[in-house]
Amino acid sequence: MQKPAVFLDRDGILNALVFDDACGVMGPPLDVEHVVLLRDAAELVRALNERGYLVLVVTSQPALAQGRLSVMKLDLIHGRLRMLLARAGARVDGFFFCPHDPRARYVPGASVRPELVTGCRCAKPSPGLILQAAGVHRVELRRSFMLCRDLRDVRAGRSATVDTILLTKGSMTDLEAPPELRPGHVAVDASAVVHVIDSLREAMMNE
Ligand SMILES: [Zn+2]
Numbered sequence: 646m647q648k649p650a651v652f653l654d655r656d657g658i659l660n661a662l663v664f665d666d667a668c669g670v671m672g673p674p675l676d677v678e679h680v681v682l683l684r685d686a687a688e689l690v691r692a693l694n695e696r697g698y699l700v701l702v703v704t705s706q707p708a709l710a711q712g713r714l715s716v717m718k719l720d721l722i723h724g725r726l727r728m729l730l731a732r733a734g735a736r737v738d739g740f741f742f743c744p745h746d747p748r749a750r751y752v753p754g755a756s757v758r759p760e761l762v763t764g765c766r767c768a769k770p771s772p773g774l775i776l777q778a779a780g781v782h783r784v785e786l787r788r789s790f791m792l793c794r795d796l797r798d799v800r801a802g803r804s805a806t807v808d809t810i811l812l813t814k815g816s817m818t819d820l821e822a823p824p825e826l827r828p829g830h831v832a833v834d835a836s837a838v839v840h841v842i843d844s845l846r847e848a849m850m851n852e
Contacts, residue, residue, distance in 0.1 A: 649788035650699035651842075652775050652807065655740070657794055659686045659702070660726060667713070667754035673706065675714050677721040680729070687733030689835035696842065698789075699738040699782050703774040703801075707746030710761035713754060716744075741778045743767040770797045772805035779805070788849070792838060796826045810841055 656662055656673040661681040665672035674680050693700050702723075708714035723740045730737060745765040749757045767773035779786060791802025793811045802809040803825060811828035830845075832838040 647783050647785035648697065648699050649790075650701050650738075650779065650782065650784040651693050651790045651792055652701050652703050652778065652802070652805075653792040654794050654798060655702045655704040655726070657683075658792065658812065659683060659690070659730075659737075668752065673704075673708065674722060675708055675718070677718070677725045680722055680725045682726070682729040682733075685835035687730050687735040689838060690730055690735035690737060691733065692835075692839045693842075694736050696846070698842075699784060700736065701778040701782060701784070702737055702740045703742075703769070703778055704740070705743045705768050707744075707749060707752075709742075709744035710746035710749040710758055711752045711754075712749075712756035712758050713752075739778055739782060741774050741781075743769075743774055770800035770804070772801050775801060775805040775807065790842065793828060796822055796828075799826050799828045808845070810838055812838060 659682065660674060661683050662671040663674050663679045690700050706714060706719060709716065709719065719742065727737060743765060744761050745763055745768060747762060747764045749755050749762045767777065775791065778784070786805065786807050789807040791798060791805070791807050791809045793799045793802060793809050799809045799811060809828040810830045810832055812832055814833060830841045832841050
C-alpha cells in the first residue's frame with residue numbers, strides 16, 4: 646500500500662550546521678562527533694511518525710565530490726542522527742543524498758572525486774532525489790509534503806508534485822517569489838509545520 650511522506654533536508658532541519666574551516670562558512674557536519682540534533686527536530690519527526698507519514702531525508706552532500714567526506718563517514722553521521730532521534734522516540738525512514746558537485750574543484754581543501762564532479766538530476770532544485778526516495782518507499786505523492794528550507798527546496802518539491810511548506814523565520818512579505826517558487830504554506834517552527842499538516846489532513850477528510 647502506498648503511504649504519504651514528508652521529505653525534508655537534513656542540515657538546518659534535523660541537525661545544526663557547523664563551522665566549516667576550509668570554506669569559512671557554516672556547513673554540514675563532516676564528522677560524526679559534530680552531529681548535534683536541533684531543538685524541535687525530534688519533536689517534529691515524532692509528530693510525523695505518529696501521523697503515519699514516512700520521514701524521508703533528501704540532502705545534497707557535495708563534500709563527497711570534494712573528497713572531504715566518504716560514504717562510510719556519511720553512513721556514520723546518519724547512524725548517529727538515527728540514534729539521537731531514536732532516544733527521543735523519533736524515526737527517519739530513509740536517507741537519500743546527492744554526492745555531486747560541478748564546482749568541487751574550486752573548494753579550498755578539495756581532493757576531488759572526478760566521477761562526482763558533474764551536474765546531475767538529483768540535486769535540488771531538480772526533483773530527482775525526491776522521486777528516487779518516493780520510488781523506493783512507494784510514496785503516495787498526492788498526500789505528501791516537502792518541508793523546505795529555501796526556494797530551491799520549494800522548486801524541487803513543486804516539480805515532484807508534492808505540497809510544499811517553507812520553514813522560515815521571516816514573514817510572508819519577504820516572499821516576493823515568482824509563482825513557480827511560491828510555497829504552498831509557510832511555517833515559523835516545527836509545531837507550526839505540524840499544525841499546517843493537521844489542518845490540511847482535516848480538510849482532506851471532509852472532502
Ligand atoms: Zn546529484
